[in-house]
Amino acid sequence: MPRRVVLRHEPLIFGIIGFVLVLVAWEAAVDMGLAKASLLSSPTRIWNAGATDFGNGILWPHLATSLLEWCVGFALAIVVGIPLGLALGVFRRLGKIVDPLLSALYATPTVALVPLVILLFGIGVNAKFAIVFIEAVITITVSTMNGTRSADRRHLETARSFGASKWLVFTSVTLPSTVPFIITGVRIGAGRAIVAVIVAEFIAANVGIGFYISLNGSLLNASRVMLGVLLIGAFGVGIGIIIGRLQRHFDRWRPAIN
Amino acid sequence: MTDSIMDRPLALRAEGVRMEYRDPSTQERLVAIERIDCEIREGEFVSIVGPSGCGKSTFLKVVNGLLPATDGEIEIRASGKGQDHAMVFQDSSLFPWYTVIRNVAYGLACQGVNKKEAAERAMPFIKLVGLEGFEHKYPYQLSGGMQQRANLARALTVDPEILLMDEPFAALDAQTRELMQVELIRIWSQARKTVLFITHQIDEAIFLSDRVLVMSARPGRILADIPIHLPRPRDLDIKRTPEFTAYEDQIWRLIAKQLSVTPSVDSSAA
């Protein structure tokens, strides 16, 4: 290979080397008996576990339940969080009144509320909806509110100097400058919501991917635990890509980064 | 020329305008503008020059109604046809999320004109400032000079009685700035607007204006009202004539005194 090509693709080439190296070492260590397969698993064992559990259909109800919990809770968080954040940002005084409460909630690791929510809603999906909602709505609301407040003074002055009505100021200045913040809030909220689903299913559930992981943990089946964790990771990455697309759609008016 | 201007109706009258504000950290009362009186007649191009921070931009914001004056009176001619006044801001005041055409039509949208009609009415002004073909670009895709052209078109579109320009070329490089000065004269002579222009560049003020008001350092007040008797139409060559340099000298002496830098004479008053 010519040297120039190697240099240009250096990150990719070294990335693949690093990735494969670890996988091979892992597999070899377990196969040679340096580590117990039941504890450490190995790439092929994880693959086989996936093939088995997808093949016999065991995984589907778990995935479907978790997905439902995430979707409902998260959709509710978006529907409530964005308008609430906008309102708290636009009505500045109202926003300042609830500011300390929001900051406290924001700083609270809300997973600490999981036992309370389960106490209220039982161990079914309703509790999971509530937990996902709480986890995501705080992030989305706070981020949206901060975005509303961050509108550029020059743009607001421009609008006022042309005699724009309050509503027009909102739609032509406040809203467009808030969009990136809303998307950031949605992105972080989505991640937190995934954590919420898993934690809730760890603590009280009889179906769901979190339950699948914790069940297989107690059955000393490391391969299935890792499989579950990887599936969640893949879901997170997928959601990240979708939100990235969304962001690019809303960001047409900004120079592309890179 | 001056005589004919004096016969025209007043477009703007400011009397005893004073502006105080409270320093948000120390709560001290500070005076931004001590006293400004001025009269501008219809179709006149008037510049205000002064050292940085003398309150000239503040005065423009007061005229624009963006800031309240502490004392004094400002009146603007209201003919009822277009908007009373429109502002051309320093820079980055275009909305980055709107295309050029929507930015230029923004003032009309503020008056409740529907989108399609606003775009139609904005088009001639986009042509006037020489941005034809760029109407569907976003601001980040334009150079600084082009952004200020769009900024100017946006103000002209609302057909204001008086155009308020707040150092519109301050962020441009020297060559673009001169080019834009020539362009502004061309556009002004076609649009026939009253202009109140704020700048800290002395040559820019002389080149563009019928009259230059020189402001003192903060707290701001008007030091001198200098009519510019240079023939129109003007081109850049005029900047090298002795008449032009004489004006430059005169104004620079006034401002330099304020900066406590001595040009060549007089170091007593600083």
Add this chain to the structure above:
Amino acid sequence: MTSANPALRPVRNPRDRKQRSSYERWLRRNENITLSLVGIAGFLLIWELGSRIGFIDEFFFSKPTSIIAAAIREVQIARFWTDVRVSVFEFVVGYLAAVALAVPLGLIIGWYRRLSYMVDPWLNLFNSLPRIALIPLLVLWLGLGVESKIAVVFLGAFFSIIIPTVQGVRTVDRRFLDVAHSFGASQSRLFTSVVAPATLPFITTGLRLGVGRALIGVIVGELYSQTQGLGVMIIRASENIQPDRMFFAISIFTFSGILAVVALRRVERRLDRWRPKLEEG
């Protein structure tokens, strides 16, 4: 030209301005604090009164005075302090281990370009995994005791710190490196005079993010399986339906979260004195 008698219209007459009393001015000046206090007081009052008149279900949500009473009772019990000690121990050991490993490793990985390319896929993989989901695996490896909790805290904080650190080293402005090179700086001087100060803000950001992750690690680890700790206190209180004790335990996490973030913001600002201040966004 046009009419000889111009119709002039006043722009915002100053005489129409409202005169404010000194009381109103004081309120405006201290608006932020006043409104915050109103918010907190209002929230507590609604909670308390709502609970007393039965508008809020006291059975589940308790009320502020009961929570304070529970707090006073708890702090006199030895068991509570054991719980606190266990949680603090898990947090401190896990977090400090994460800092001690993530910062130097991050600096090294960021400095050696090819090494960073090799490690990148794994960093990205772990960063996109919810590390909390690894708890069952950690319990499998380390047992139900304190060790697995420390590991959870460690994993939570480690990646939050190492990723910004690597990024910080990698994004050091080339111009500063060029300046240092042109003055003939040695590698070690290059590192201490350019790389370290330029990376510091990234590290402190990582430290701040890591605190949140570590706290979540403590709670979830203890909720998952443990016999001692504040997370266990929450679980036990919920099983016995003692919402006052539960809210007391939750509020400890809230306050420590706020405290840690405020403290690290301070540090961040102190280390960042040379940077022009940005508006809080």
